[in-house]
Amino acid sequence: MDRIVYPCPVLLWCIRAELPEPLRAHISDLGTSRTTPRGNSACVSTVSTFHDNQQPLQPSARSLAPTSSVELWRRPISPKIQTSLRPEIAAIMAPAGNIHIPPVSPVDPGPLYTDFFQQQVAKQRNNNYHSTSLRNMVAASVNRTALHPGGVQPGKGHTELEEELHEHAHIDYDRVAIIANPAVPALYEDALVYETGTAITSSGALTAYSGAKTGRSPSDKRIVKEESSENEIWWGPVNKPMTPDVWRINRERAVDYLNTRNRIYVIDGFAGWDERYRISVRVVCARAYHALFMRNMLIRPSQEELKHFHPDYVIYNAGSFPANRFTEGMTSATSVAINFAEKEMVILGTEYAGEMKKGVFTVLFYEMPVKHNVLTLHSSANEGENGDVTVFFGLSGTGKTTLSADPKRALIGDDEHCWTDRGVFNIEGGCYAKCIGLSAEKEPDIFNAIRFGSVLENVVFDPISRVVDYDDCTLTENTRCAYPIEYIENAKIPCLSEKHPSNIILLTCDARGVLPPISKLTTEQTMFHFISGYTSKMAGTEDGVTEPQATFSSCFAQPFLALHPMRYATMLAEKISQHKANAWLLNTGWVGAGATTGGKRCPLKYTRAILDAIHNGSLNEVEYETYEVFNLHVPKSCPGVPSELLNPRNSWTATTNFKDEVNKLAVLFNENFAKYADQATKEVIAAGPVPQ
Incomplete structure (x- = not known):
């Protein structure tokens, strides 16, 4: 027997409005019978919204409304009604049919962030x-x-x-x-x-x-x-x-x-x-x-x-x-x-x-260290045209992903590496980049990698256009994107190098504004700062953190370490000495003052200019001076960077006393390092700051 399928109550209402009175009554009566879909009996097939593994809901036929679950209705039509119905249905189904279905206005979802x-x-x-x-x-x-x-x-x-x-x-x-x-x-x-x-x-x-x-x-x-x-x-x-x-x-x-x-x-x-x-x-x-x-x-x-x-x-x-x-x-x-x-x-x-x-x-x-004597690193790494490798250590939010994504260098990886007897290799097959404040102008490689196949986490987007607002931190500061590493145009695949690193960069984000943007380190200073792992914990990377906080994270990876930090530090010092690598302390944090006293984050263009000077060797040719208390070697000049920014004393604008702020940080360094002093050499301990 022929049947007519009415997709939803809204369509039933529209059709009924244009049909003769006898047929209206027939349609109004639809849904009063609910029998199983066997033979020629009427049946109801329910469509419902369900989440994950829940079973579909079974709403009452009489409770349906345009905002309810939609039901597909099927009912056998008597021959008498069927005969009288065919012309009307033909007219309804014709392209020039006079049925007017009122447009349904979309539900305004409201601002996503509210x-x-x-x-x-x-x-x-x-x-x-x-x-x-x-x-x-x-x-x-x-x-x-x-x-x-x-x-x-x-x-x-x-x-x-x-x-x-x-x-x-x-x-x-x-x-x-x-x-x-x-x-x-x-x-x-x-x-x-x-x-x-x-x-x-x-x-x-x-x-x-x-x-x-x-x-x-x-x-x-x-x-x-x-x-x-x-x-x-x-x-x-x-x-x-x-x-x-x-x-x-x-x-x-x-x-x-x-x-x-x-x-x-x-x-x-x-x-x-x-x-x-x-x-x-x-x-x-x-x-x-x-x-x-x-x-x-x-x-x-x-x-x-x-x-x-x-x-x-x-x-x-x-x-x-x-x-x-x-x-x-x-x-x-x-x-x-x-x-x-x-x-x-x-x-x-x-x-x-x-x-x-x-x-x-x-x-x-x-x-890796226990079974293979291989050093595991919380670092990013890239490779220059001449095969020179740079490794960036740092906690989440200090710039590992951003700085290693350099259009002039091939990316080996953005976060996790191992240093073997042959070179370095990436642990991962993808990148996990922070998205807060992301823009095509500042970080084009990362911005362009966010496409089909990538996963954005906890970002806010326009509910109509689906355009992401990377500046909106309503849900969290820790907005992220995970994408395959091949989405980076200049990624090196396979992600490994058979050359040993020539530059080791320890990244820190100093919220106090007292560490220089760039310092050259001795091997002992490298061990001291590697074990200290000073930075400011960036907002959102851990649950409950909403503003920068001074913190120490041994090996720049303390939450992930399995062994004592001194084991990793000793392995690092041995490799630096063996392969004659240069070591640097690069501050991507605040300059001029602290984060809460009027300072500004060091502009990315200056940080990149410093890296360019490291890679092309020009930073090895400039004159250096000793930075007080921390005894760091600070360049007096660097191509593309204002000289007053290189020494925090010269750029200090805060109302607080500069020397007091430096000494406060030095005391925190020494208090933290005391936990590891029993396993450190005298030379490493002496490489720390000396408050004045």
Whole structure:
């Protein structure tokens, strides 16, 4: 029997308004019967908004409104009505039909920065309507890739990867769709369909929201205390111990959560471009955004490598589900734990994607020095046309990513490296750049890398044009973008160099304005400042930090260290001496005064001019003077930089006494270094500041 399909109540109303009275009554009566879709009986197929792994809602037929879930109505028509209906329907369906469907005004989402969550709910209502029946039809007749969840049918044979997850983690592969190494477009689709807060920006990048946590949670980092690594780990506030029993509880909690999902994602990749030292990493997560993030940050295997891929380390990311804060040793509902014996990592209670990246980094801080005598560095690196390599040490927000992205030099990597007996190699397959204040004029390489395949985190964008406002920090100061390193036009791929660094640059961001923009260091001074790791903690890089704070982070990487800082410092000094590298202290912080007393951030153009002088050797030819208290060697001139900026005393404009401010910082340096003095040589201790 022929049927007429009315797509929604709004269309029913429009059609009824133009039909004869007998037909109006017939249409008004639609929806009074709700029977199962069998034979010729009427049926109702419901389309509803649902998030992630929730089942579609089943709203009452009489409760529907234009803002409710849309329903597709089908009802058999009697022959009498059918005969009288055909001409009218023909007229309605004709191109010149006189039906007028009133335009539906879009819901004004309001400014994104005023009510982000409300906008996402409205967006979800307006955009994420999916029919169960239509999804099944698409899966059966269109989507045969087995990549999109609609095309995945669990329980019909299992791959080797699924068997491994089932055997080692008890993942229920008969209930959960395991989506292994999907393509970027498939991850886009899933993120948009299942995850609140996602959108495609005007540049083509996917933007995602990480929830309540928009930065790392270093106080929740745990290392499992077990025999194989117990004597190597630097125990203390950085690496808090976790018992094996608590580890098992957290791991099972994470796996149980993953087993409640309708779909999970698996991303396989490598950490380390040097095949002699790289480790294989598998990420198991519940969010497409996390999967795309790690697909960008790990080194992507070839199809042939994926066929024979077996992980050295596995990350179970159940960050949407909290840890049990009453479990022994837990300080909150967040837990980021690493087990070096089991070679696994478990994340609970935080959806901030950077936890996965830095977890892998901690693994390399342990594996490389202990097992291979290779130095792991929290640094960026680039290479000049002549093959000269420069390494930039520094904490998040000090300029590693920005300064290493130099159009005149090939980028090796922007954040994590290892220094071997042959040269340096990048650990990652992508870059993780801060986006606050980003512009095409200041940082064109990074700006142009934000395109299809990139992941923007916690940025604010115009709800109509989808243009990102990189100056808006309403959600967080720590706005980020993760993109594959090949998106940088002058990236060096493979990301490694067989030449040893000729310049070592220790980056700091001095919020007090008393450190010179550039200083040349002796080997002993390099060790002192490397162990000290002074900077100002940049707003947003850690949870709860909203303004710059003076801090010391040993090796410029304290939150990620696995071993005692002196082990890394000793290795660095040996390599600097062996390869005769120049060492510099580069301050990208404030000049003229402190951050709260009228100072200004050192202009990027001056910092780049200093780097150019280092790379072309001209800074080795100028005259130097000794900077008081810190005994640093400061150039009197530098091409492209005002000479008064090179010595903080000459550019000081604050009302506070300059000498007092310098001495205050010197005291802080010495108090901090006292923690390591028992393992330092006399020469290194003497290389520190001397308050006057």
